[in-house]
Amino acid sequence: DQAETVLLGLSRGSGAASLAGMAPATVDDDVTWRRPLLGVRRATTRAACAADGLRPWDDPHNTDPAFARVRVRRAVLPVLEAELGPGIAEALARTAEQLREDAAAFAEMIEETIEDIVEPAEAGIAVSVAALAANPPALRHRIIRHVVASEFHVGLTRTQTLEVARLVTDWSGQGPIDLPGCRARRAGGKIEFTASGSGI
Template sequence: MRRLPETGAVLEVRRAVRSWLAEYSVGGGVAVALSGGADSLALTAAAVVEAESVDALVIDHRLQAGSGAVAAEAVAQALGLGCRSARVIAVAVGSDGGMEAAARRARYAALDSARAGLPVLLGHTLDDQAETVLLGLARGSGGRSIQGMAAYAAPWGRPLLGVRREVTRQLCADVGVAPHEDPHNSAPEFTRVRLRTEVLPLLEEVLGGGVAAALARTAEQLREDGAVLDVLASELLHTAAVGADLSIETLATAPPALRRRAIRAWLLAGGAKALTDKHLRAVDELVTAWRGQGGVAVGGGRPDSRLVAAREHGRLTLRMSDG
């Protein structure tokens, strides 16, 4: 294990990791998703000191020439920092939904398969959280879309959501490790890159600073509020249940915020996929604005049938329908 200097950046990142481990009662080993970038390197360095053991998982997306060499260097850095193990996992990235989304799906699937039951720590920072909130705000899908990333949604842990990106870079400099500079992180064709390099700096300038931190605080507050609403919506869902269906009368008398959350949970439990705000509001109208309209296809069907929510005899139903 490399002995870390007690600089301000090192101590801040270590405190963040230590607090996360204590809050979520993670007393054993952890896995760290290591890209070789500054954020994941800083996280790995701190986790080696604070956790019982650390296994580094390096995903090679094979999207750039020389990616194998970058992954191999990340493994060497992980072992040099004191990780118990480090290995490269090569993945095949598809094309559905664009390269960013496809790479994300491939990465998370590989990490989940390789983690051997351990929680996986991810190097998302406060700056990443701010960018996520802005992306969610642009989608206009309600409070849930701007709650940002959770500090822990098993098996994924994000200890650095309160740490700025500049701190992780400083830790790397203090420790003497050179982070890999991914060219994708400065490519303007990616929306998140433009948010990082153009939109957030402009907001900071116009609004007098502190924007990223304010966005992250907003996400945390909305997540806390959302947790309470989810509990109340679960109670409503239990009350409205009539077998696998839902009582229209019970739903119609509930506050909109709870009713829509209950309907959303019911649809997802019933197999709905890629559920959008448009889907949810259309199903909600079967309860609150009934004009004899037909059912709403909510995704999650099969090649020969659709999953459809409909209103039948005072109940909200979810059935497979041919066509």
């Protein structure tokens, strides 16, 4: 599952959060979902079930080629294993684990930083240009995406994020940028994000 998730993310040009795959445990609406067998190969799980006299249930979606995940599992991964050698799935799973660690570190850094550089603005929120400029691009871009997602509940594409970042790093008087659910503009020493249709 992890290998398929990483390959699909790579094919779509996804960021680190998507390439990090599924976590062993996630919390959704105060419900914790655990995946204790996530790192175990299917063959190992089946062998353990057979040894204990258990009959595993097969999800029919796992064999339906209408799903890209199934095509990756049945067609792409075997080719990669044949051409590059065994262990591709495990290597991709390790990559996902490392990216989850990186994402967790960035999330912690953002939480530590965000309160000092963000302030309310009329019909939205503002972020200090100097503070954004002082951060490396990877953190700057994550802060921009975090602010927009937290305030307006929408996600930005990489292209949209880079356009907002240009208001910080390549400022030449350009006007506001229309984004999903909001608009970004540079006003003095701040990048202001305001709700779409606010007239500001």
